[in-house]
Structure formats: C-alpha cells, structure tokens
Amino acid sequence: MTTETTMGLMERASTTIGRSHLTAAALLAAVAVTAPAVFAQTPAAAQAAKLVDLPSFADARKIADTTCASCHGAQGEGMPAAGFPRLAGTGGAYLQSQLDAFASGYRKNSVMQPIAQALSQQQRIELAQFYASLPATVSVDKTAFLEPDPSNLGEWLALRGRWTDDIPPCGHCHGPTGLGAGEHFPPLAGQPASYLRDQLQGWKDGLRPPGPMALMVLIASRLNAADIAAVANFYATLPAKPQPAPRQGGPQ
Incomplete structure (x- = not known):
C-alpha cells in the first residue's frame, strides 16, 4: 500500500x-x-533525528538531572504520590511529540510549557531518546488480565471496552498489559491515577493534541466522570509480578 x-x-x-x-x-x-x-x-523528522548523537546522552543526562529529575525521578521512574508520570521506557517518538507540543503551546501545562520552550529542537530530541532508552520500572502480572471482572468498571473498560458506546478497550492500543505499544502509544500501567485522569479530561477539554487519528479525543468524549476515574484507578493500581508467599512452618 x-x-x-x-x-x-x-x-x-x-x-x-x-x-x-x-x-x-x-x-x-x-x-x-x-x-x-x-x-x-517524514524527511524533516529524519533530518532532525540526524542531529542526535545517540551513543552519547551526556547533554540529555545533564538536563534530566538538573531539570526533570525533581518531578520525574532520577531514573525516569516518576513520582506517583505527587502525580508525576513515569518516562523511562516510553516511546521516544511519543515523548518528543509531547515536548514539541509543550514547546508550541499546543499541549497546555503551566510547569512543562516553559521547560520545553527553553529547550532547543536538538535537546528535545535527545531528551526524548534518553528517557526511551532507560529500562521501564514497572512489570505487570499478566494473570490479572485473564478474566476481567464485569463488576469492576475500570477493569472492564480497560480490557473489554464498552462497544455499545463505541468505546474500545484501552489495551487495543496501549498493549494487553497496559505497558505501551510501539513508539506512539505510551504505557498506562503504574502511572499515577491523578495524571491519567487529568490527561483524559484534557482531551475532553481540548488541552492536549488529539494524537494518532484523533482517537483519544473521540474516546474521551464518550467517557463520563465515573468512567475516567475508574479506568485511571485500574491502571494506577495494577499489581506488580507477585512474590512467592513466605512459607509458614516449613513444607506442607
């Protein structure tokens, strides 16, 4: 094609x-x-990518340490308690598009806009690729996705959607375990609930770029407040891989 x-x-x-x-x-x-x-x-994006010396993230590391780490963590792990998202392991194309959107004012945020605007194009590219290169700090127990509970609104929307309202499952784009898919669909699992709520509301309010095919604008417009809270809480509280239970009294 x-x-x-x-x-x-x-x-x-x-x-x-x-x-x-x-x-x-x-x-x-x-x-x-x-x-x-x-x-x-595109040719322009390919040319921009040539600006990046990928083997060396010295400048990006410095920016991350002095500017980003106070909110997003020393290794891009985020700060869930404060509502700051994880960046480590997120697709570089997605991160760069968001930095560019903050820089242009297309994505609204009083903290991130001035930071992105102070960065050059090369710095935004390098910073995005730097965080994409870091290992993701969240792993999910896949057994949590085998049998979604119909009585759990957030779990059902995430894993089955609500087709009567033309709402597909989140996992169709963000991966079956919510850990993201490819370069353009970011991870949801383990992200702060307040952050996820704010982003869904931002699409409803026109504060975020629409993304690929304006898909998120369409979906967010069909979610009510209870839907948004439920799906955000589901992804924020996904279990990590379970640890073996300590044995009591030796072998049984």
Missing part, C-alpha cells in the same frame, strides 16, 4: 469522524492499516 493510498484512507476516515458516523471499531481498523506509513519519519 502506498503512502498516498494510506493518507487517502486517513483523510476519508477523518472526514467521517467529523460527521460522527465512524465507529470506534472502524477507527481502530483504520489506524492499524495506516500506521506503518503515517508514523514513518
């Missing part, structure tokens, strides 16, 4: 979205078909 063909599909899909006739299922299918070409680097 050519780039022109996939872009044509996206244009037609976007037009249909504007007319409110495209279901979430069809939109997800469109994303799957068009993603390889749409997310490929």
